[in-house]
Amino acid sequence: MTTQFLIEQIRKKESFLCIGLDTDLDKVPNHLLKEEDPIFAFNKAIIDATHHLCVAYKPNLAFYEAYGIKGWRSLERTIEYLNMHFPEQFTIADAKRGDIGNTSTRYAKAFFEDLGFDSVTIAPYMGKDSVEPFLAFKDKHTILLALTSNKGAFDFQTKMVEGQELYKHVLETSKTYENSENLMYVVGATKAEYLKGIRSIIPNSFLLVPGVGAQGGSLEEVCKYGMTKDVGLLINSSRGIIYASEGVDFAEAAADKAKELQLHMRLALQHQ
Amino acid sequence: MTTQFLIEQIRKKESFLCIGLDTDLDKVPNHLLKEEDPIFAFNKAIIDATHHLCVAYKPNLAFYEAYGIKGWRSLERTIEYLNMHFPEQFTIADAKRGDIGNTSTRYAKAFFEDLGFDSVTIAPYMGKDSVEPFLAFKDKHTILLALTSNKGAFDFQTKMVEGQELYKHVLETSKTYENSENLMYVVGATKAEYLKGIRSIIPNSFLLVPGVGAQGGSLEEVCKYGMTKDVGLLINSSRGIIYASEGVDFAEAAADKAKELQLHMRLALQHQ
Numbered sequence: 001m002t003t004q005f006l007i008e009q010i011r012k013k014e015s016f017l018c019i020g021l022d023t024d025l026d027k028v029p030n031h032l033l034k035e036e037d038p039i040f041a042f043n044k045a046i047i048d049a050t051h052h053l054c055v056a057y058k059p060n061l062a063f064y065e066a067y068g069i070k071g072w073r074s075l076e077r078t079i080e081y082l083n084m085h086f087p088e089q090f091t092i093a094d095a096k097r098g099d100i101g102n103t104s105t106r107y108a109k110a111f112f113e114d115l116g117f118d119s120v121t122i123a124p125y126m127g128k129d130s131v132e133p134f135l136a137f138k139d140k141h142t143i144l145l146a147l148t149s150n151k152g153a154f155d156f157q158t159k160m161v162e163g164q165e166l167y168k169h170v171l172e173t174s175k176t177y178e179n180s181e182n183l184m185y186v187v188g189a190t191k192a193e194y195l196k197g198i199r200s201i202i203p204n205s206f207l208l209v210p211g212v213g214a215q216g217g218s219l220e221e222v223c224k225y226g227m228t229k230d231v232g233l234l235i236n237s238s239r240g241i242i243y244a245s246e247g248v249d250f251a252e253a254a255a256d257k258a259k260e261l262q263l264h265m266r267l268a269l270q271h272q
Numbered sequence: 273m274t275t276q277f278l279i280e281q282i283r284k285k286e287s288f289l290c291i292g293l294d295t296d297l298d299k300v301p302n303h304l305l306k307e308e309d310p311i312f313a314f315n316k317a318i319i320d321a322t323h324h325l326c327v328a329y330k331p332n333l334a335f336y337e338a339y340g341i342k343g344w345r346s347l348e349r350t351i352e353y354l355n356m357h358f359p360e361q362f363t364i365a366d367a368k369r370g371d372i373g374n375t376s377t378r379y380a381k382a383f384f385e386d387l388g389f390d391s392v393t394i395a396p397y398m399g400k401d402s403v404e405p406f407l408a409f410k411d412k413h414t415i416l417l418a419l420t421s422n423k424g425a426f427d428f429q430t431k432m433v434e435g436q437e438l439y440k441h442v443l444e445t446s447k448t449y450e451n452s453e454n455l456m457y458v459v460g461a462t463k464a465e466y467l468k469g470i471r472s473i474i475p476n477s478f479l480l481v482p483g484v485g486a487q488g489g490s491l492e493e494v495c496k497y498g499m500t501k502d503v504g505l506l507i508n509s510s511r512g513i514i515y516a517s518e519g520v521d522f523a524e525a526a527a528d529k530a531k532e533l534q535l536h537m538r539l540a541l542q543h544q
Contacts (some may be wrong), residue, residue: 007496022375062371068386069344076340087320098395099334099368100422103294106334114340123370123395125417127424145397152399155445166428166438173427229432 001118001137003206006090007230009055010088012229014266016231017258018056018092018208020238021046022063027243029250039067039074042250044081046242050249051086053258056234058092058208076115076164089235091118096145098123104133112140119143120187121208124170128177135179141206142183146170146198149188149211171201184208184234192221204228210236212261219261223268231269237261273389274411275478278362279502280326286538288503289530290328290364290480292510293350294317294335299515301522311339311346314522316353318514321523322405323358325530328506330364330480348387355388362506363390364480368417370395376405379439391415393458393480396442400449406453413478414455418442418470421483443473456480456506464493476500482508484533491533495540503541509533 019042025033028042035041049059060076064071082089093111097120098104111120112134119141122131134142147157147167157167164172174183184206187198198207209222212235219235220251226233237257245253282288293315297305300314301447307313319329336343354361365383369392370376383392384406391413394403406414419429419439429439436444446455456478457472470479481494486509491507498505509529517525 036490039536060371060375060380062369062375066378066382068348068382069341070345085424096369096371096395096398097334100420100424103332103345106338110334110338110340116339123368123397125395125397125428126368126420126422127427127429129422129424131424144421148372148398150398150401152401152403155399156397156433157440159438159441161428161431161433161438166431166433169415170428180494261450 001090003141006055006206009088009090010231011269013052013055013262014269015054015262016233016234016235016265017054017261018058018090018234019046019050019054019241019258020210020236021057021059021242022238022240023059023074024063025067029246029248031248037070037074037077039064039071040077040081043074043078045251046254047082047086049255050258051089053262054089055253056090056092057082058094058236058238060094060238062221077119079115091116092143093117093120096121096123098126098130100126101129101133104130108134108137112137119184121145124174128173131174132177132179135177135182137182140182143208144183144185146272147187147194148187153188165213168197168201171198175202186210187226192218192225195222195225199226199228200210204230204232205241206232206233206234208236212237212240219264219268227268227272231272235261235265273364278327278478281360281362282503282540285324285327285534285540287325287327287534288505288507288508288537289326289364289533290330290508291318291322291326291513291530292366292508293329293331293514294510295331295346295514296335297339299518301518301520303520309346309349311336311343312349312353315346315350317523318463318526319354319358322530323361325527325534326361328362328364329354330366330508330510332366332510351387351389363388364415365389365392368393368395370398370402372402373405376402379444380406380409384409391456393417394400396446400445401452403446403476404450407449407454409454412454415480416442416446416455416457418457419459419466421491425460440469440473447474458482459498464490464497467494467497471498471500475512476502476504478504480506480508484509484512491536491540499530499540499544507533507537
């Protein structure tokens, strides 16, 4: 998917919501457990109920790998379903991968070509030759971890490196990578006060912002400091939406929560 | 597996060799491609031919994920085969994972409990709460990326943070994590001159050293600066061993290459 198409979808739907499909069999409503593939059944119901309210879906791979081959089948079915029925959705493999060059190429092919995701999240620690293999794919997007929303972010990401925090150094350095126009960045919403500095380095790049909802970030603050003329934001919510209800009404409850966020986003876009 | 057991195996076999199972269908000998599961058939033959020469096997997950569900099945069969027939082998899931707390827990369960690996490689960028969920598992080992052997290592890992390089800061910080006795570290052999500094921070921890062979590191240098009284080293070789021949003799050729390295290791242990 081109960035332009994503922006058009955001304008059309008045939403920059990404729904995280962190699907956990312990939290899936009981009545779905009798299905042949409860994880896919859950995802399908969530997607069917929410697709008009969001522009992106983000399965976190850990939740699928945790179930081994069965989990991979659920993941494959989910991305196939999205690509078949809702090709307008931007899909994110939240994998946080990163390896030496030829190995990163393997991951890139797996996520972009075989599974057909539009984007994948990548950890920056191993540097240029671990990231560039992902950037080489046309109209595919590499979402680099910059500043994450967890406490551990302060262990290394905010330490000073050559006069600026490591995450800013990651932003600066990544701009020099080949095909860096295919980069987006993960920026934790709970650090909204950092967004001004981030935008001074990457004024136009899309940011994937987790942590609105369960992790306590503020949507208003993120919009105020992070929004660009082309929006430039994807706000992710996972548990707050998909586990809004444990009952048979889980999909409608998810849609209600998504609608709440979408209305806030609509307002933010109107005041842009 | 306890660290003590691993040390005993190293002494018994006079080897601290780890064989990387980076199995690639493009490089597997032709006659295996007619097998139902060529990747597992290849791995099984390599393991059968080399297990007496090494103490560890390390499948890099990217090579398995690249083949989707089929690849996961090959991985599962490989680790099952190792745990069933060669439980004395230390097994490493080279996954380079790392996510926020509850998600890291999912990965930890998948690799340690469901697949039954002894250890997993982890990227440090997200800090404490992304690493500690792995450390919580008794007699399981978390191998943290410190200094990798690729060129991109110089992008961030060697930058100065509070008076020392980032990778040293990672070493120091990780020592404060709960259950840090379950930590090992990835240290690229091509940076053997760095080993002295690393040993001043972590004098006893095991180091997993890639890059001997295809990536050009020197075994002698690694032993000189990296070895501890309990050895404290696992030297990995992947392509240099498993692709030593493309013919029907691939397993014997792999054993020959492994034997070469084992003899060097035996010497290093005798001169310890």
